[in-house]
Amino acid sequence: MRALLASSIGVTCAALLVLPLVLPEDGSADRRQLAGAQTADLPGLPGSTRSLPLAPLAGSLDRAVPQGAARGLNSGDVAPFSLVGVVWDDPRAVLEGQVQVRTRAVATGEWSRWQELDAHSADAADPGTAETRAHGSTAPLWVGASDAVQARVRPTGGPLPEGLRLDLVDPGAEPPRNTSxxxxxxxxxxxxxxxxxxxxxxxxxxxxxxxxxxxxxxxxxxxxxxxxxxxxxxxxxxxxxxxxxxxxxxxxxxxxxxxxxxxxxxxxxxxxxxxxxxxxxxxxxxxxxxxxxxxxxxxxxxxxxxxxxxxxxxxxxxxxxxxxxxxxxxxxxxxxxxxxxxxxxxxxxxxxxxxxxxxxxxxxxxxxxxxxxxxxxxxxxxxxxxxxxxxxxxxxxxxxxxxxxxxxxxxxxxxxxxxxx
CATH class of the missing domain: 3.40.80.10 (Peptidoglycan recognition protein-like)
Structure with missing residues (x-):
């Protein structure tokens, strides 16, 4: 899953801890992003996928991160989802960065701790095959039934890939159980x-x-x-x-x-x-x-x-x-x-x-x-x-x-x- 990085993990994690998430207090800008975010599916297909763009963060106490280089998201209320992942446009582009999310549980209304997504997934079809990925993507993270999310991506190498977005996946209901x-x-x-x-x-x-x-x-x-x-x-x-x-x-x-x-x-x-x-x-x-x-x-x-x-x-x-x-x-x-x-x-x-x-x-x-x-x-x-x-x-x-x-x-x-x- 995670490809080995040349940079020091200890240094990277220490830098990430001082990165604040600067977001609109009322979430209005982010709620505007939700319009039309759900992907088109066949009628009756269970579950759903919603893609929410990750926007530049407005400030950082980490001097190693240029202003606006990091990306983040505060979703506000969304339809329930249970799995998240970060996706970008070019499947050949490598996301050299730390990716973290935290989610709000439907059952309790409480926010989780910040959790890290595996940014360097090497699960993929072989190069040059018809199945080569249409997009770059992290490994997905199971978070359980949730109705709000915050995300932050901090670059650790070069610039982040274009088209960074957070996909929220609702797996759909359990199939009916027939005891026959x-x-x-x-x-x-x-x-x-x-x-x-x-x-x-x-x-x-x-x-x-x-x-x-x-x-x-x-x-x-x-x-x-x-x-x-x-x-x-x-x-x-x-x-x-x-x-x-x-x-x-x-x-x-x-x-x-x-x-x-x-x-x-x-x-x-x-x-x-x-x-x-x-x-x-x-x-x-x-x-x-x-x-x-x-x-x-x-x-x-x-x-x-x-x-x-x-x-x-x-x-x-x-x-x-x-x-x-x-x-x-x-x-x-x-x-x-x-x-x-x-x-x-x-x-x-x-x-x-x-x-x-x-x-x-x-x-x-x-x-x-x-x-x-x-x-x-x-x-x-x-x-x-x-x-x-x-x-x-x-x-x-x-x-x-x-x-x-x-x-x-x-x-x-x-x-x-x-x-x-």
Whole structure:
């Protein structure tokens, strides 16, 4: 998520603390910005996205920041939203700055503390593909039901990108719950026997057995399929994304991410978090669909991400430069200083044991991928990577957070055991 900055984090944070937010006392100027801010959606499409321009701040006690160089916003009252992110015009432009927001809770009327948005998201389609982002964007932040927001962006390098705006996302209501057996089966995949899993692999046109045979292994090593909540189960409206799906040849590696969307969600809200991220990826970043192939919440529930079939090699937009022949798994939350729950780590091991096994990949192994272009490896370079890698292994970023990254060794071992290795 956050790309590594050359500047000192300590110095940057200290400078940001003395930056005041200078805004109209009555919020009148900002209320004028709200007119026509909601994006056009198809009739009946759940949720909404509102874009509010960030205006120059009128003053600063920080002499390192030129007058008016920082941007801010005081929204006044707005329709409820639950997820926020900052967007700008040019997807090639890098936001070298500190981005903070605070929001007012609908339930209590109280303002949150200032929270930082991940300004350097490297979750993206590979350069030169049809899905390259339509806009630059930070990672989204889940804030819960809120009805007012303040934002401030302080430059730490060059000038800020043009067209800075704050997107407020309402994920829409929970989908109706039908307790009948058939709809329940459509929301969640049951665990399968090994024979059924191997049959599924064959039905999907995969070549796990052939790959394993070439490696001298007797029979495919496929972990049991975990329970997976399908897109319908978390309320993904298929009218929001582009039609159809794009596939890569196989799955040689799994890149582990954290969503950097914060940890202030309950597991009962995971569907809302996913719908918010889905809408943000499509409407704000300009991707064709949800970026990650799978998501895992902190209670260990696995969710289908990008559409196209959970057993198939669906091309995602998760690891800039290495989306081809790989899959992306995002653990919902921020795990830089917070340890990921054991349930989430175990779920990642189960998911990778199954999905990598379908494609004949050893979770403890090393594979070779060709870079599509990024800040670590030039386009066309062949790179050796762990079959289960962190996002930071393919791109200079803090993702999946230090505490989650430290768990990847144990994840590889657990996934291999589940494959019977």
């Amino acid at each position: 057996r058939a709809p329940a089966a459509s929301r969640e995949l049951p665990e399968l026997t090994r024979a059924e899993t191997e049959a599924e692999a064959a039905a999907a046109g995969l070549r796990a057995a052939e790959t394993e045979a070439q490696a001298g292994v007797r029979g495919p090593r496929i972990g049991p399929r975990p329970r997976i909540v399908l897109r319908k189960g978390w309320g993904a409206d298929e009218r929001l994304r582009e039609k159809g799906s794009v596939y890569t040849r196989t799955i040689k590696a799994a890149f582990i991410h954290h969503s950097a969307s914060g940890n202030a969600y309950r597991c009962s809200q995971s569907g809302s978090v996913l719908r918010g991220i889905y809408r943000y990826h499509v409407k704000s970043s300009g991707w064709r669909d949800f970026g990650y192939n799978f998501a895992v919440d902190k209670c260990g529930t696995v969710y289908e991400g990008r559409a196209g079939g959970v057993a198939k090699p669906v091309l995602g937009a998760h690891t800039l430069g290495f989306n081809t022949n790989s899959m992306g798994i995002a653990v919902l939350g921020t795990y830089t200083s917070t340890a990921p729950p054991a349930a989430a780590v175990n779920a990642v091991a189960k998911l990778t044991a199954w999905k990598l096994g379908l494609h004949g990949a050893n979770p403890r192994g090393v594979t070779q991928l060709t870079s599509g272009g990024g800040n670590l490896y030039k386009k066309g370079r062949k790179v050796r990577l762990n079959v289960i890698s962190g996002h930071r292994d393919g791109f200079a970023t803090e993702c999946p957070g230090r505490r989650l990254y430290q768990k990847l060794g144990a994840t590889r071992s657990a996934a291999a055991r589940l494959q019977g290795r």
